Amino acid sequence: SVIFDLRCWGASRQVIMDNVQSIERLGRVRLHWIDPKTAPVPVTFAVQGVNAHIDLPEATHTHRDDERKNLQSYITRLKGQLANEQFVSRAPEHIITQQKAKLAEAEQKLQALNN
Secondary structure, X not given: OEEEEEOOOHHHHHHHHHOHXXXXXXXXXXXXXXXXXOOOOEEEEEEOOEEEEEEOOHHHHHHHHHHHHHHHHHHXXXXXXXXXXXXXXXXXXXXXXXXXXXXHHHHHHHHHHHO
């Protein structure tokens, strides 16, 4: 499930706390409370007229950058393997097909990260 880090106080917090089980079940999310005094600045967006604030700590960006680098390295290795005539000539066809599928999947993941 998706974990939402929430920072709110006063009446808003009370409304959410009173309905937390319903929100988690209906939204298929898990709510995690964080201290509003120490939380980073949130990203704000609106969905169907409901304002939502989601905190994106620096670790999230770092993780995404690391994942992007790992995918780029993986794609480079797969492309190198598929460009290697000796590998392609000796490997069974199902292995070549499998490597091409892995390459396509990795490229799709990288594209999704970049968007």
